[in-house]
Each structure stands twice: as structure tokens, then as C-alpha cells.
Amino acid sequence: MSHYQESAARSKEQLEEMKRLGAEGVCIFCPENISQDPQKVEFETSEWMVKKNRYPYEHTKLHLLLIPKAHVDILSKLSAAAQTEFFPLIKRCEEQYKLKSYAIGIRSGDMRYNGGSMEHLHVHLVVGDTDNPAHEPVRFKMTSRPN
Numbered sequence: 001m002s003h004y005q006e007s008a009a010r011s012k013e014q015l016e017e018m019k020r021l022g023a024e025g026v027c028i029f030c031p032e033n034i035s036q037d038p039q040k041v042e043f044e045t046s047e048w049m050v051k052k053n054r055y056p057y058e059h060t061k062l063h064l065l066l067i068p069k070a071h072v073d074i075l076s077k078l079s080a081a082a083q084t085e086f087f088p089l090i091k092r093c094e095e096q097y098k099l100k101s102y103a104i105g106i107r108s109g110d111m112r113y114n115g116g117s118m119e120h121l122h123v124h125l126v127v128g129d130t131d132n133p134a135h136e137p138v139r140f141k142m143t144s145r146p147n
Contacts, residue, residue, distance in 0.1 A: 003027045007147065008117035014055045018117065029067045029120035043096070044069075047082040048089050059129050059136045062097060066090075066123035073119045075108045093125055102127045105140040115141035 002022040009015035026033050031049070034041060039054035042064075049067045056063035066089060068082050078086075093099065105124040107114040128138045 003120065004118050005111045005116060005144075008111070008115060008141070008144065010055060010057075010117075014117070027071060027118070027120050029065075029118065029122060030071050031069045034067070043092075045085050045089060047079065047085045050089070050093065053124070057124075057126060057138050057140070059132075059138050060126050061129040061131070062099075062102075062125075062127040064093060064097075064125040066093070066125060068121055072121050073109060073111070074121065075106065078121070090125070097127075099127065103138070103140075105142075107142070112146040113144060115144040 003026070004018040004022045006015060006018050006022070009018055021028055026036070028034060028037050034049060034051075037051070037054060039051055041049045041051045043050050047069055049069060051065050051067070053063040053065050066086075068078055070077075070079060070082065072078055090104075094102075103126050105126065106121075107116040108121060111117070111119050124140065126138050126140070129135060
């Protein structure tokens with residue numbers, strides 16, 4: 001199975017990048033590959049990397065990705081150390097980005113069913129653009145049916 005679920009791409013640019021990376025067998029979220037992404041890592045801990053999403057969801061003011069350094073596809077495979085670091089990581093994001101309100105989305109398991117675009121587990125931390133007079137809610141796809 002590829003590292004990417006191409007049917008979950010939200011733009012032509014994202015789809016082309018997924019095809020390129022998939023053909024090369026590269027998981028862009030693994031620590032040895034993440035520097036290839038033009039959207040650089042903002043900060044990291046021993047178990048996690050945090051970066052802004054190169055392909056943010058529509059209607060967001062801020063869209064962070066919290067990415068475990070271990071290549072896992074399901075929450076239960078996270079190490080005890082990664083689990084222990086998770087909530088302090090959220091707190092650091094709250095403080096660093098001065099967050100008053102945000103939403104978190106996580107897809108876990110087989111990306112063909114959970115609506116995700118890639119198999120490497122990652123957490124979406126999203127701030128909607130509520131200051132925009134034409135505000136629309138942020139939509140987070142949570143399931144899909146395999147082709």
C-alpha cells in the first residue's frame with residue numbers, strides 16, 4: 001500500500017505532490033524526509049514535530065500538524081514517551097501561538113476508511129478564521145469508503 005491516499009487530496013498541487021512522493025516511496029512525515037517539505041518544522045520535542053500544514057483546510061487562520069517522529073498509523077502504536085509528551089505539546093502550542101480556542105482532529109488506522117490523505121499518523125490543530133466577515137466553518141473529513 002502507498003503512503004498516500006490520493007483520493008483524499010484537496011487540491012491539484014497536493015495530488016501531484018502525493019503522486020511524486022508515492023512513486024519515490026517517501027513518507028514526507030518521517031524525520032529523515034520532512035526537511036524535503038517546503039513548509040519547515042516550527043519546533044520539535046524528542047517524540048514530536050510541529051509544522052504548519054502546507055495544504056491547510058479552507059477557512060483556517062492557523063492549521064498546525066503535530067507529527068510523531070515514529071512512523072505509526074494508529075494511536076495505540078505510539079510509544080509511552082510520545083503519549084506522555086502529547087498534552088505538554090498541546091500546551092506549548094497554546095502558549096506559542098497564543099491560542100484562545102482551537103479544534104483538534106486525529107484520524108487513526110487505515111487511511112482508506114478514515115478519510116486521511118496519508119498513513120503516517122498526525123494530529124490537526126486548527127484555528128478557524130472567525131474574524132473573517134464571510135466566516136465558514138472548517139470541515140474535517142472523518143471517514144471514507146475505499147474505491
